[in-house]
Amino acid sequence: MATAIIATAYGGPEVLTAVEVEVPAPGPGEVTIEVRAAAVNPFDYKRYDGTFGTDPKLLPLRMGGELSGVVTAVGSDAVGPAGPIRVGDEVLTRVDGGAYATALNARAARVIPKPVEVSWEIAASIQSVGATAVHTLAATGVGSGDTVLIHGAAGSVGSIAAQLAVARGARVIGTAAPSRHERLRSYGVEPVAYGPGLVDRVRALAPNGIDAAIDTVGTDEAVDVSLELVADRPRIATIVAFGRSAQAGIKALGGGPGADPGTEIRANAWRELLELLSARKLDVVIAATYPLTEAAAAHRFVMEGHAGGKVILLP
Structure with missing residues (x-):
């Protein structure tokens, strides 16, 4: 079992709650990751504040899209952009909801090796903004x-x-x-x-x-x-x-109406970003960290619009 943050309704941060969820054995092309840090992005709270609609059929919403952690299990054909993934690998990845958790399964195709020089917090926060x-x-x-x-x-x-x-x-x-x-x-x-x-x-x-x-x-x-x-x-x-x-x-640019998603550029940006971070030639400011179970407080802080850097949840 793992602890995960979900939105049980549409509204403000008060709709967020912690629940226990099962993490099944990873299937083909999947890996299980023990989460060490998860990034908070404005997109996260826009999923439940009405920005993207209020379809009750989508509830509850698993929260979070970016994380870093340690691989604890691998399914068959678990190959990422940098090659085969193994148990014990330190990694970062993006998911379509569910990063706010103590553990989860993720698509191996999106899992990237974390350089030892890069902290868990920065590794979790660099993908989307970078x-x-x-x-x-x-x-x-x-x-x-x-x-x-x-x-x-x-x-x-x-x-x-x-x-x-x-x-x-x-x-x-x-x-x-x-x-x-x-x-x-x-x-x-x-x-x-x-x-x-x-x-x-x-x-x-x-x-x-x-x-x-x-x-x-x-x-x-x-x-x-x-x-x-x-x-x-x-x-x-x-x-x-x-x-x-x-x-x-x-x-x-991005995911807005009529925008260029830059899919290939964004998918490969990690190579340049992690190289610069490893060489300490790129500064990423971590404005605040919160325990995973204080996700609502973290969202309120980000919603104020003056964080001055990335906000991270720590399981």
């Missing part, structure tokens, strides 16, 4: 010599995108609250405060222009400023403002 960050740079073609504006550069996706862009030789200007500016400077990013006058502040920093812009916050300000500063609209990408992307002629 793959999204890699996709934004690929979609906008950011490379050496470019000047790129990243909206929300201190956020979970934005901070990784900013660091990767700097590593690729780009000049990065990033919007963030003043309290996060020093951290951005440590990444080699030139910080700028968002809010009224943003266009003028960015122009003052980059009088020769902005080559590309990446929006990770979805505000009208982020889209409007990007449109005003970047002449080549296909080099503007958003992971949030799906409603405006088609009208504005910019790229929408």
Whole structure:
């Protein structure tokens, strides 16, 4: 038996509860993982807050999509992207619900080896945000010599995108609250405060222009400023403002309506990300950790919108 977090109804975090569930022997192409850390993402609470509908037939909902842990059993043909998986392997993976648990079965095809240099917390939290960050740079073609504006550069996706862009030789200007500016400077990013006058502040920093812009916050300000500063609209990408992307002629990335899912790019992003993490060339901020059974409190913290990094559940 394992402890798992489920949503028993639609509503706020109060609908989350811990239950005991069976973990059967893994079937063909599956492995059993003892969970060491599970990441909390906004997508998780949007599954039960009504964002994606309130179909009672889907209840109860198993919660969580990203985790790290140790393989305790393997089914036949348990082969992951890096090769055969064995009992005792330290791994990370994504699942379609169920990561908030002490143990679970997962598809071997998604199970990736965890480098020993990478902590359980960071391993659990890098996949979704990291793959999204890699996709934004690929979609906008950011490379050496470019000047790129990243909206929300201190956020979970934005901070990784900013660091990767700097590593690729780009000049990065990033919007963030003043309290996060020093951290951005440590990444080699030139910080700028968002809010009224943003266009003028960015122009003052980059009088020769902005080559590309990446929006990770979805505000009208982020889209409007990007449109005003970047002449080549296909080099503007958003992971949030799906409603405006088609009208504005910019790229929408991810799972929103009309967006490019970047399936292949995201599926292979782990190779670059884990290599950089192992070499300590990529910083991922863990804002807070909570015991698994305090998932509701963790969700409330993330819902406030000012976590300043990843939030992790520890079984």
